[in-house]
Structure formats: C-alpha cells, structure tokens
Amino acid sequence: MIWEQIVEQAFLAFTPYMLVICLLGTTLGILWGAMPGLSTTMAMALLIGLSAGMGQNVAIMFMLGVYTGSVFGGAISAVLINIPGTPDAVPTMIEGHPLAKRGEGGLALGTAIASSFLGNWVGIVLLITFIPALLALALKFRSWEMFLLSIWGIAICGSMSSGERPLKGWISGWIGLLIAFVGLDRIDAVPRFTFGVWILEDGISYIPILIGLFGLTEILRVLPQKSPYAIPTEVGRVVPPMATLWKYSRSAIRSGLIGTVIGAIPGAGANVASFLAYDVGRRRAKPEERKKWGKGSYEAIVCAEVANNANVGGSMLPTLTLGIPGNAAAAAILAALEMKNVVVGPTIQTHNPGLIYFIYIALIIANFLMYGMAIALVRPCVKLFSLPRTLLMPLIIPICVIGAFAVSLNYFDVYVMLAAGMVGYVMRKYGFPLAPMVLAVILGPLADENLRRALIIFEDKSVGYVLTEHWIGSILIVVVLYTFYDGIFGRTRGNAKKTV
C-alpha cells in the first residue's frame, strides 16, 4: 500500500512539467539567496504569491525548489563579497571569503554546493527513516530546553565569530537580545523599550538588521578604501575532488545529524544548526586542520553547509507531522499548503494520502536540480562578483533598500536597515563581530517567551524536579556553562601558551 502510493506520487513528480517548475523554483531560489540582503524567509514569503495560481502539487514542487535553492544561494554572496545572503551562511562567509580572496572562490563554492547536496540527502534520508524517533526527541524540547538552546546558540556564535576575545562576541549577542525585546511582549502585550513610539510596538524584524549589519556595513567599510581588495576572476576548479569530500565525510555526517535534529525542533532553525555544527566541527578537527579555521577552511564550509541544508529536511518533520513549522521558511511552506486546502498535521496521511511521499520526492528532485544549477551558476557568479568593488558595492545599495522594504512593505524597516548599517560600521571599527547580534535578534523572542513560560511551569516545582524531569535541559545547562568557561579560560590558556 505504501509502495503503491510512493510509485504513484513518483509518477506525478517526474513529469517534464514538474521538473521544469522545480528547476524554475530552484534557480529563482539560488539567485534570490545569492543577492546580498535577500534571505530565504523573504524568498519563501514573497514567492508564495507566485505559487497561488498553481495547482497543489505544482505549488509544492515550486516552493520546495525555492526553499532548497535559496538556502544554498546565501553561500554565494557570503563567499564572494563577504555579505551573507542568509543568516545561516555566516560561518560559510567567515571561511569562504578568505578563500575567495586567495583565488579559490570557485572551489570554495563547489565545496559548499557538494556539502549542500550531501546535507539535503542526510536530511531527507533521516526524515524518511527516523520520523518517529526524531519526532520523539524533538518533542522533548519544551520551553525550558528551547530557552537554553537559544542561549547556547548565541553563546556559540559569540565564541566562534570573535576570535581571541569571545567577550566581544557575547557583548554583540547581548546587545542583539536587547534589540529583540523591543516591541509588545508576546505574553502580556506590555510595550518594552518602545519609548512611546507606536511603530516600535511591532518589534524590529531581523531582516533589515541582517541587511544593514552585513550589507550596508560592508559597503561603508570597503567602498571608501583607497584600494579595496579584489576577488581574482579566474574561477579554477569548481567541483571538489572526491578525496577531499571523503576526507571530510565524518564531519559531514555529524553536521548532517546536527542539522536534521535542530531542524526538527520547532523554532530553532538553520542559523543555530550551522553555528552548532561549525563549533562542534572545530572542536573535533585535527590540529593541523583546526589552524585553518577562521582563515579559510574547507572542512568548516562542509560542516556549516551540510548542517544548514540538512535542516531543510529536518524542518519539514514538525511541519508535516504536527503542523508546527520548524522555522520561518517552513512556515511559508505551511502557508502555501494551507492555501491549497491541505490540512497539515497528524492527519495529513488520512486527508491527503500520498502527499507526504510527494513532498519527499519533491525534496529529492529539488536537491538534484539545485546541485546541477548551482554548479552551472558558479562561474558566472564568480565573474559577476569579481567586478571591481568600486562598481559592485554601489549596485548593492538599491537591492538592500528593496530587501529591507519588501518583507512587510513598511519603509520604517529601511530606516532600521540604515541604522543597523551605521551601528555595524562602528562595531566593526571597534572589533565587535556582527553575527551574534543578528542571531540574537532572531532568537531573542524565542528565548524570552520560553523562559517565562518555563518559569511559570516550574513555579511550585523543586530544583531536583527540574534537573531530573528535564534531563535534556540539564545537559544544555552544562554545555552552556562549558561554552562560557571554554570561551573565557580555554582562550586565555591558548593565549598564555602563545605568549610563552
């Protein structure tokens, strides 16, 4: 019965029309993600409109193509112009851009593409094979665990993006948390940090912050330089050697697992997954490989890209089985399905028999097409983004304005982008990393809401109850404390050794 449904759905999916639609979605997604300042969430939110006139299966195929393509597309601008298209592409930016400056942009992107391809496969295979187990694990992440996971994500991001002094990374993240608190609080609707300005009551979206901090800041930093850096136009080898991929296969599988599990936890998203895999990857890397981290490591790109793409499959898990979107982009998929009168949740297989298999097959097709299209687009992208910075950077400004405006069609977001760009410029001048701030603006509301909910639940419970009944939370407390301890004392020890 199951196999009959799978074969039936495969026949529906493997028609030339469906393949063209998926290719269109994937290409649009890659190009969208590659444009500095335009994110996956934005692509999904805005392209739902295009899918409205399509049939149910066509719309699903199109949206999954966009999703898969845009998650990878963020890596292109991250590697070539140091502006991540999506927040989860920040680790790829940290590692890939130094490689692009050395003339290895093609191979860095090729590694990112192969890793994305692999990551998608890990996500799909785990999604199909371990739905009950993954779901059971994901459902153990309740309010307390979600709060700790958010804080862990920001702490790791602070450590990983700030080099020798993680303190500056954590400060950046903590300022991001304060920005995230602006607006009406989600439980009691009390205005926080709004200073009586009504437009602030809606809160501050992370998209203009991302565009300002990475897009505008980079423009303000690079364009006025007397001789801005150049990206070599020679693309060189794009497809990474099999031996290289084999060498990093363990890191890839580990990162894929991290990406899928994090994706399955509602709300956590690819941002946490890519930083977590990046951090774990650095700790597990061989000493000679670890020396390259932060200055252009292929293994680091593998870790980050596998994790954020495995997250696509993972995020589909709670979306399809519980009707709870794994992240904002999955919420857009949910909206697209609901527009087609598909009731998503535990009854999806009863009300729409076979649809879940169609979605798996669509993900597999999108993955293959993403790989082919991305490889084909690397050379033109490297050529385009190796234009002189003095020509390229100004052209990004109008894209940043559209990107900030388009999500909620509110011009206030453009002013937020402008302010974020100026703040980001000053922060860079003072040596503060920007990635933790963006991640904190994304995770702040999640942390706040879940902490308060958890504290209400724990109000008349003993500490022993909390530590034993919420054992995942207890593990997370230990790893959060270890992250801070390692950031403070681990780096200090490293510096002391270096001085000696």
Next chain:
Amino acid sequence: MSRDNDQPESDSGDAASFVGEEEVAEPVTARQNLIAAVVIGAIAVLAMILAARLEIPGRLVAAPGLLPFVVGFSLLLMAVALGVLAVRDGGARNLFDGLGNASDWLRDVERRRTVLLLGIIIAYVVLVDMVPFEWRMPLGVFEFRFSGYELFSTAALTLILWIFWRRPVFPHCLGVSFAMVMALAAVFRYGFRILLPGLG
C-alpha cells in the same frame, strides 16, 4: 605585561590563532576598547532601568522585564570586564587626547570618503520616503511605471559611482546606474509583483 594603548590587540599574523569575523575587521586599540566598554555599560544600565520600570501584569516570574533586566545586568558585567581588560592594556592613558577635535578626525581621507558616502545614502533613503510619486504610461497592453525609487536610486547610484568608481566619466556612471535600477525595478515589479518603495 601591558600593551601600548595604540597597539592593535589581535595578532592576526599568528597562524595558530582563530580569528573568526576579526579576519576582516580593523585592528583595535585598548583605548577603543575602553570607550566601547563605557558606552556599552551605559546602554546596559539604561536597559536595566527601563526593564525594572516595566509593569508586571501577572506573576513576578513571568514579568515582561525579567529577561531584559537579566540581559542588561549581564551586559553590564561584560562591559566592566572589557573595561578592566582595556585599562590593564593601557587604554586609560591619554584617553581624552584628540577627543572633540573633528578636523583632526576628518583629516584621514578614508574617513572623509566614508562620511560622504554615508551622507549620500542617508539623503537617498530619506528622499525615497519623503518624495513619493509614480508616473504611469500605457504602452499597449503593458503599463510602464516610473516611481520615486527609480529616480532617486539612479541619482544616488550615479553620484556614488562618479565619486568612488575609478572611471569618473559621468555618462558612463549614469548609464550603468539607470540600466541597473530599471532592470532591478522590472524584475521585482513585473516579475515578482512586489511593490517597490517610493509608491512604486
């Protein structure tokens, strides 16, 4: 051992050190760190005061100001730690030298160019918002539209390219800007059917 207050804090030349985003960042002095610590400390104190003043509609454990207060307090501790490290590195020496002297600060060519670029971008963003308009011109079944976004984007881009591009031929800059902005506007407006800023 204290470092000179104008010496950069990070040694990016060491192959074994992990640099993260610092790889692209400017070298930072202890004096800059001390200034940053003071500003961040002030932000943290302000956040704590505002958080403490928030109303508490329900139980204290679920107060809207709880996490903002905790974040503000921990940010204050971090600012103090940064300040202590900066003072230890010699950041307090000659702290006020050159402060308030704008002409000295602007003597650096790159800074002047940054201020100029920022000024153009601010003017561009404000003009698109403050002078919204749209022209519509029917061309058979197709309706050509031209809005404040296209006009001010073209003007700002032309100016920026004319100043910063190493090819200061005005018609070239105008041509590149116009082509780029019109293509971008066409893709978003007619392709994705997304409204552009400036009544576009």
